[in-house]
Amino acid sequence: MYKGFLKNITEPSLEVLRYVILIAMLFYILTPLVWLFITTFHPRGGPYLEIPEKPTLENFLILFGIVKMRVGAAAHPVYMHKWLLNSFIIAITTMIIVVVLSAMAGYALSRLKFRGKSILMASLLIIGFMPTIAKLLPLYKLCIMLGFINNLIGVAIVVASGALPVQIWIMKGFFDHIPRDLEEQAWIFGCSKLSALFRVVMPAAGPGLMVVAFFSFLAGWGNFTVPLILIRTETLFPVSLGIASVFLHHPGEIGLAVEYGPLCALSLIYALPSIILYYLTRRYLMHIKLARIEVGV
Amino acid sequence: MLKLIKFFSLSNIYKLLHRVLRDIKSGLIDIYLPLFLVPALTLLIVFQLIPTIWAIWYSFTDIELLGRKLFEYNFIGFENYSDLGEDPIFWKSMSVTMEYCIYSLVIRFTIGLAAAFYITSKMRIAKYIVALLLLPYTIPGTVIPYIWLSMLDTRYGTLNRLLALVGLPPQSWVYRRAMESVIMINCWAGYIMAMLILASALKSIPEEYYEVCEIYGASRLFRFLHITLPLIKYPLILCIILIFKEDIDDFTYVYMFTEGGPHYRTELLSLYAYHKAFAYYELGYGCAVGVIVAIIVFLLTLAQIKLSRIA
Numbered sequence: 390m391y392k393g394f395l396k397n398i399t400e401p402s403l404e405v406l407r408y409v410i411l412i413a414m415l416f417y418i419l420t421p422l423v424w425l426f427i428t429t430f431h432p433r434g435g436p437y438l439e440i441p442e443k444p445t446l447e448n449f450l451i452l453f454g455i456v457k458m459r460v461g462a463a464a465h466p467v468y469m470h471k472w473l474l475n476s477f478i479i480a481i482t483t484m485i486i487v488v489v490l491s492a493m494a495g496y497a498l499s500r501l502k503f504r505g506k507s508i509l510m511a512s513l514l515i516i517g518f519m520p521t522i523a524k525l526l527p528l529y530k531l532c533i534m535l536g537f538i539n540n541l542i543g544v545a546i547v548v549a550s551g552a553l554p555v556q557i558w559i560m561k562g563f564f565d566h567i568p569r570d571l572e573e574q575a576w577i578f579g580c581s582k583l584s585a586l587f588r589v590v591m592p593a594a595g596p597g598l599m600v601v602a603f604f605s606f607l608a609g610w611g612n613f614t615v616p617l618i619l620i621r622t623e624t625l626f627p628v629s630l631g632i633a634s635v636f637l638h639h640p641g642e643i644g645l646a647v648e649y650g651p652l653c654a655l656s657l658i659y660a661l662p663s664i665i666l667y668y669l670t671r672r673y674l675m676h677i678k679l680a681r682i683e684v685g686v
Numbered sequence: 687m688l689k690l691i692k693f694f695s696l697s698n699i700y701k702l703l704h705r706v707l708r709d710i711k712s713g714l715i716d717i718y719l720p721l722f723l724v725p726a727l728t729l730l731i732v733f734q735l736i737p738t739i740w741a742i743w744y745s746f747t748d749i750e751l752l753g754r755k756l757f758e759y760n761f762i763g764f765e766n767y768s769d770l771g772e773d774p775i776f777w778k779s780m781s782v783t784m785e786y787c788i789y790s791l792v793i794r795f796t797i798g799l800a801a802a803f804y805i806t807s808k809m810r811i812a813k814y815i816v817a818l819l820l821l822p823y824t825i826p827g828t829v830i831p832y833i834w835l836s837m838l839d840t841r842y843g844t845l846n847r848l849l850a851l852v853g854l855p856p857q858s859w860v861y862r863r864a865m866e867s868v869i870m871i872n873c874w875a876g877y878i879m880a881m882l883i884l885a886s887a888l889k890s891i892p893e894e895y896y897e898v899c900e901i902y903g904a905s906r907l908f909r910f911l912h913i914t915l916p917l918i919k920y921p922l923i924l925c926i927i928l929i930f931k932e933d934i935d936d937f938t939y940v941y942m943f944t945e946g947g948p949h950y951r952t953e954l955l956s957l958y959a960y961h962k963a964f965a966y967y968e969l970g971y972g973c974a975v976g977v978i979v980a981i982i983v984f985l986l987t988l989a990q991i992k993l994s995r996i997a
Contacts, residue, residue: 403906411804414797415818418874421833422821424844428836490726497722511991514927516730518983519738520935522960523976526751526969527740528733550733553726555928611826613938629828649836656829663824671816675805677886 429653448654468624468631473658475541476610476627480662482545483609487556488602490549495560495597496590500569510561513554521551521614529618539622547615552608556601559677563597564590596673603670607663628659738980745973752967759970766974776975779953786869786954787933793873794929798880805881806888822875831942834871835860864944864952871939876932880925887918927987934983955979 430444452469498510528547537543567590575585591598613629620626626634632655667674745766749759770776805816825833837844838859846856859867891914899909915922937957944952953961955975963972 410800411815414800415815418819418822420844421837421874422825424836425825425833486729490729493722494726497719501719513730515984515987516734516738518931518935518987519734519741519980520956520959520976522937522956522963523741523745523973523979524734524737526963526973527737527744530740531733531737546729547733550729553730557726558924607823611828613828629826632828632832652829652832656825656833659826659829660824663826664821667820667824671820674820674882675816675885675889677883 425653425656428649429657431650433650448650449658451651452654452658468626469655469658471624472626472628472631475625476629476659477662478541479545479548479612479616479627480606480609482542483549483552484602484606486545486549487552487605487608488598491553491556491560491601491605492591492594492598494553494557495564496586498557498561499564510558513557516554525614525618532619537619539620539625541620541625541627544612544616544619544627545609547619548609548612549605551615552605556605559604560594560597560601562677563594563600567593596676599670599673600677603666603674606666610663628655632656632659741973742977744970745977747970749970750967751964751969762970766971767978769971770974770978775950775953776958778950779955779958782865782951782953783934783955785865786872786952787930789869790872790876790933791926791929793869794876794933795880795926797873798877798925799884801877801881802884802888806885819881820878823878825875827875827938828942830871830875831939834867834874835943838867860944861948864948868940868943868952871943872933876929879932880929883921883925884918887921888914891917923990927990930986931983934979 427440429448430446431439431441432443432445432447498506532538532543532547535543537547571589571593572585575589576582580588611629612627613633616627616630620630623634632652746761746763747759748762748765749755801819805812805819809815822830838846840846840856840858840860843859845859849856857863895913895917896909899913904912934954935956937954937960940952940954940957941960956979959972959975959979961972962975963969
């Protein structure tokens with residue numbers, strides 16, 4: 390009876406606690422986003438959260454060079470459409486490379502049995518553990534040799550190599566969950582192995598491909614360090630570098646010369662493709678299947 | 687010689703290609719399955735492994751970014767590493783990094799797990815919560831520091847306004863509470879990978895297990911400790927490893943936000959390596975710091991995997 394009494398009290402209060410925690414979490418996460426959204430349409434934006442009396446679209450016009458910027462960064466040209474195009478080229482190329490290569494590698498790792506497979510899987514994770522910053526100069530020298538300076542495809546290849554290990558893990562997990570019987574049945578019905586791969590396995594792994602596409606697109610779309618060292622010409626900047634070149638005058642001193650309105654408009658445009666991609670892939674994101682860690686080290 | 691020319695002649699290559707294609711068509715693909723690994727591994731070796739080895743080599747030299755020493759550098763053995771031992775800023779930044787990583791890991795992981803529970807629960811609003819919780823991930827990394835700088839502004843910032851509403855005095859976030867601010871920014875968008883992986887793991891747990899619990903009247907704690915936790919163990923460990931790696935590697939937020947500032951209180955190891963290499967031009971020394979970071983991450987990862995096998 391005592392136990393039941395305790396349960397009667399704790400159950401509803403736990404329920405209330407659940408909603409309290411949820412609201413606190415959403416508050417932490419959404420406040421900056423609300424500020425971002427409101428300031429985009431604010432004629433004189435600032436760090437304060439304030440609903441504008443007369444919402445404008447002027448900030449967008451400033452970005453595309455239709456209206457001149459008022460003060461501060463006015464001297465600096467903004468090549469918004471070019472930056473957007475460059476970001477798209479980098480992101481799409483990264484996405485294609487990562488999806489194709491991780492699907493191939495994931496399938497091979499899932500179906501092959503050989504000695505040292507678990508060590509290979511572990512070293513895939515460990516290979517990226519050297520901090521990016523220490524690798525920067527060797528990477529720079531390597532890219533000069535390969536002619537990757539001022540080359541958007543080169544940037545995409547370097548970004549893709551950084552994103553590959555985790556995506557291979559995710560892809561292998563998806564392939565592991567596709568039963569071999571499915572393929573074998575296709576073989577019995579006269580499919581060659583290659584056509585079985587394309588007609589049976591790939592459609593079944595479709596969600597995995599979508600998930601990998603989502604993550605790798607975002608990796609290419611938002612990357613900052615790689616274009617920072619590889620791209621020199623301003624018209625070849627992706628948006629991430631463009632933002633920094635216009636709004637960041639000295640590192641550590643951001644905010645001193647920030648025009649909040651255009652910056653927020655830029656961020657909103659910048660975030661839009663990833664939101665669309667999320668909307669397209671949202672059904673699959675909750676079903677990520679990871680390869681099990683069977684590392685024998 | 688003649689043999690070599692014959693081997694690389696166009697007709698021979700064509701013949702070889704033809705044979706490969708025929709074999710693939712006739713179902714001998716198993717022989718070619720290892721070939722599927724080649725492109726990915728090539729990319730990884732060229733752009734990840736070679737720079738890493740190159741950087742390790744630099745860490746044993748006195749190479750500098752400017753002047754004569756960029757080309758005429760000497761092998762100096764472990765001198766960079768013994769210098770590190772006597773460098774007070776290095777030890778300071780080591781403790782700062784540990785603090786940052788541990789707090790970030792705990793907060794990111796807790797929020798991720800909580801979020802995963804919410805979005806897999808049977809609440810009717812779960813569908814909308816996913817959409818809201820995923821939004822920070824779509825905001826690109828370079829924009830996040832700007833957004834938060836405005837949030838944390840001492841005089842006009844939204845956070846201090848909210849504090850004033852509750853009746854607390856305004857805080858000087860960027861200077862007095864630099865570490866807390868940086869952790870707060872890092873966790874804001876950092877929990878999402880953990881959330882997605884854990885939510886997927888939670889969804890894959892069969893419903894029947896919980897029904898059995900219901901029948902036997904098991905408590906929530908029992909249900910969590912003995913059913914949920916063991917079943918999501920592997921994704922959980924992978925999550926921790928990935929989060930830890932990201933925290934120790936990524937310095938965008940510190941770089942753009944405090945620049946290691948006040949009195950090295952947010953000088954993370956990766957930022958210190960960057961400063962040494964690109965601000966003081968001591969490239970070899972910077973690479974040595976990078977190697978130390980890599981060793982720490984490697985050892986901790988091994989320890990996590992080992993612990994998970996024992997448990």
